Amino acid sequence: MAALRNFLLLCWRVFARPSVHFSLGFLTLGGFVAGVMFWGGFNTVLEATNKEAFCIGCHEMRDNPYEELKQTIHFTNRSGVRATCPDCHVPHNWTDKIARKMQASKEVWGKIFGTIDTREKFVGMRRELAEHEWKRLKENNSLECRNCHSAESMDITRQAPRAANMHQTYLFTGQNTCIDCHKGIAHRLPDMHGVDPGWSMKTSAK
Amino acid sequence: MKTRFLIAALAFLAAAPALVTGVIAADGPPPASGPAYQGPKVSSGPHPITLDVQAESTTREIVDDVKRVRNYADQPPLIPHAIRDYQIDLNINKCLTCHDRRNVEGSQAPMVSVTHFQDRDGQTLGTVSARRYFCTQCHVPQTDAKPIVGNSFRDFDAVLGTAGKEGGH
Numbered sequence: 001m002a003a004l005r006n007f008l009l010l011c012w013r014v015f016a017r018p019s020v021h022f023s024l025g026f027l028t029l030g031g032f033v034a035g036v037m038f039w040g041g042f043n044t045v046l047e048a049t050n051k052e053a054f055c056i057g058c059h060e061m062r063d064n065p066y067e068e069l070k071q072t073i074h075f076t077n078r079s080g081v082r083a084t085c086p087d088c089h090v091p092h093n094w095t096d097k098i099a100r101k102m103q104a105s106k107e108v109w110g111k112i113f114g115t116i117d118t119r120e121k122f123v124g125m126r127r128e129l130a131e132h133e134w135k136r137l138k139e140n141n142s143l144e145c146r147n148c149h150s151a152e153s154m155d156i157t158r159q160a161p162r163a164a165n166m167h168q169t170y171l172f173t174g175q176n177t178c179i180d181c182h183k184g185i186a187h188r189l190p191d192m193h194g195v196d197p198g199w200s201m202k203t204s205a206k
Numbered sequence: 207m208k209t210r211f212l213i214a215a216l217a218f219l220a221a222a223p224a225l226v227t228g229v230i231a232a233d234g235p236p237p238a239s240g241p242a243y244q245g246p247k248v249s250s251g252p253h254p255i256t257l258d259v260q261a262e263s264t265t266r267e268i269v270d271d272v273k274r275v276r277n278y279a280d281q282p283p284l285i286p287h288a289i290r291d292y293q294i295d296l297n298i299n300k301c302l303t304c305h306d307r308r309n310v311e312g313s314q315a316p317m318v319s320v321t322h323f324q325d326r327d328g329q330t331l332g333t334v335s336a337r338r339y340f341c342t343q344c345h346v347p348q349t350d351a352k353p354i355v356g357n358s359f360r361d362f363d364a365v366l367g368t369a370g371k372e373g374g375h
Binding site: 071072073160161162165166184185188189190191192196197198199200201 | 269296309311315
């Protein structure tokens with residue numbers, strides 16, 4: 001214990017004492033360059049983990065949600081615009097993104113211990129995993145949907161009357177948010193017992 | 207020992223013609239094609255797999271939300287909207303999220319008829335009967351495809367000659 005204390009004290013003394021061998025210019029410029037390199041490296045790695053190729057680098061994501069996505073309109077459609085995994089599952093705003101990345105350490109844990117490393121395990125956990133995403137999207141008012149689909153740009157005269165009516169009733173009034181009605185838009189749904197569709201929800205809290 | 211060899215040789219001799227003809231038949235030219243195909247004309251219909259044939263243009267779904275006439279009273283109504291990616295399985299029936307009794311107030315969709323609540327013994331249940339759960343067994347969307355087979359169906363009114371009359375009867 002005393003040895004550890006002495007070692008920490010030594011470190012602090014070295015850290016707190018003015019430099020003897022290095023000039024102020026070297027330390028300032030060196031610190032600046034090191035900072036640039038650190039930040040650049042950090043950002044590059046962060047961006048790399050925000051690519052679909054990274055997400056489907058693991059068989060859990062490649063064989064389950066990605067395969068399901070490929071059949072849906074968010075992957076294949078008339079205009080050829082598509083959503084990638086991070087478009088919906090990683091917040092674009094920096095602080096939210098970092099917060100989500102810290103949460104994702106749980107997913108690294110899951111990967112290491114094989115929480116969903118078979119189809120059966122994945123299907124078994126699907127409801128729980130889906131609920132996490134529903135909760136996140138409900139709390140941020142479906143921000144990741146709205147990064148592409150804005151209510152302002154939505155021309156309801158170009159929609160089927162049924163859809164236009166629903167959007168006027170529930171979306172434009174702020175009564176519901178996208179995810180309340182559009183669950184399962186990009187992946188297969190889990191057992192939905194006890195989950196009412198948005199238009200049948202008794203609550204109107206956003 | 208000698209007898210055994212003899213039997214084996216005889217068996218081989220007996221089998222040889224069959225083997226030889228089999229090999230020749232497999233190597234020979236394909237049988238001449240029969241008369242021209244007479245059945246209904248289907249998109250990219252019967253043609254040799256080695257022949258590249260232009261695919262016919264695809265058809266568009268009818269998604270105008272307009273109810274279609276039923277050709278007879280108990281015809282399952284057609285689906286006039288897109289049902290792409292609608293999940294109907296043990297987890298969820300996407301159709302019923304609008305058409306179920308509990309959900310029609312919010313969705314303003316037509317409710318499934320009472321027949322869907324009856325089991326095969328005619329008992330009316332509280333929810334949709336298991337035998338009526340798989341909607342697309344009977345209810346289907348339509349496309350603007352031209353019929354590939356002619357159809358001489360006439361509905362009840364046309365047969366009785368009462369079409370167009372007041373009330374249809």
